[in-house]
Amino acid sequence: MAPKRGLGKGLSALLPVEDEGNQKFPAEPSLPVSGNDSSAPAGTRRKAGEIMIAPDRLKANPGQPRKYFDEDELAELADSIRQQGIIQPVIAEDAGDGTFTIIAGERRVRAARLAGLTEVPVILRSYSGEKRMEVSLIENIQRSNLNPIEEASAYKQLMDMGELSQEETAAKVGKNRATVANALRLLKLPQEMQESIRKGELSPGHARAILSVPNAKAQALLFREIVKKGLSVREAEKKAAALGNQSKKTKTSSKSRPRAPELEAMEEKFIKRMGTKVVINGDLNKGTILIDYYSMEDLDRLYEILGG
Numbered sequence: 001m002a003p004k005r006g007l008g009k010g011l012s013a014l015l016p017v018e019d020e021g022n023q024k025f026p027a028e029p030s031l032p033v034s035g036n037d038s039s040a041p042a043g044t045r046r047k048a049g050e051i052m053i054a055p056d057r058l059k060a061n062p063g064q065p066r067k068y069f070d071e072d073e074l075a076e077l078a079d080s081i082r083q084q085g086i087i088q089p090v091i092a093e094d095a096g097d098g099t100f101t102i103i104a105g106e107r108r109v110r111a112a113r114l115a116g117l118t119e120v121p122v123i124l125r126s127y128s129g130e131k132r133m134e135v136s137l138i139e140n141i142q143r144s145n146l147n148p149i150e151e152a153s154a155y156k157q158l159m160d161m162g163e164l165s166q167e168e169t170a171a172k173v174g175k176n177r178a179t180v181a182n183a184l185r186l187l188k189l190p191q192e193m194q195e196s197i198r199k200g201e202l203s204p205g206h207a208r209a210i211l212s213v214p215n216a217k218a219q220a221l222l223f224r225e226i227v228k229k230g231l232s233v234r235e236a237e238k239k240a241a242a243l244g245n246q247s248k249k250t251k252t253s254s255k256s257r258p259r260a261p262e263l264e265a266m267e268e269k270f271i272k273r274m275g276t277k278v279v280i281n282g283d284l285n286k287g288t289i290l291i292d293y294y295s296m297e298d299l300d301r302l303y304e305i306l307g308g
Helices: 071-084 106-115 129-142 148-162 166-173 177-188 191-199 204-211 216-229 233-256 261-274 296-305
Strands: 045-047 050-053 090-094 100-104 120-124 278-282 287-291
Touching: 071 106, 100 106, 100 129, 106 120, 129 148, 129 166, 148 166, 148 177, 148 191, 166 177, 177 191, 177 204, 191 204, 191 216, 204 216, 204 233, 216 233, 216 261, 261 278, 261 287, 261 296
Parallel strands: 090 120
Antiparallel strands: 045 050, 050 120, 090 100, 278 287
8 A cells, every 4th residue: 555645734734724715815935025026937927925927827726626616606706806806816836838727716716807807916836746636625625615525526536645544534624534424425326416416406414314215216216305395304314214114124025025027117107106105015916005105295296196
């Protein structure tokens, strides 16, 4: 196993950890504080210890865990930047081809473009490829800039890069181990459900309720019901418990005798038609159909479907 590499004292030893908003960023002591400087990269100029760079020359970090940027929030930040400018400089690295890779501050750069700025204040830093990605991941996690799926992916990426345990990862980003463990569980969900979490349709609490259901079919059923009916987390947990109990009964029954594939197919048709858990017990000659309901409203709905 390769030796585990970390960030030593954490992000605070490398980057300030203030909020992502438009707040003051400490000056970089290694940069000169005079006016323009011939040591600045071509096409840039120095100003008060910072390098001023055109926004279109600042490129996103490929390892940036944050993929979604709320348009309304960007517009609000752009309005602030028009009035006050960018007070907190962006952290970037010279890519050597006339562009600069953003290590921290992509949201500010996007807002600066919206605001029509021709220059953005930048502090240049240089890291190895792995270290650059680590800094970007931890910076986003500590500033809570990520949606739950992005955060979970960031933990996973950080663990894989440094061959870290959940406990070591939690210590590195200043979280407790349970927070990291619960986040990583979200990555076990199908892509459709992960996308729903990204959009804010499904909360992590809803997701944990879905994950508590033992089989994929019941998970999909519960997911559709949560989204369609806007169930609370508590309601989702109750339905998940009911589905789990029903699944245990079905498994016990199925162990006693083989089940005809025709019954499996018909059960699936019932589930899709009724929009709830349906279990067929019996064989091709006779049996019973169990249909779950969770409220009087649900029962009325099923009654209408059955032609009442």
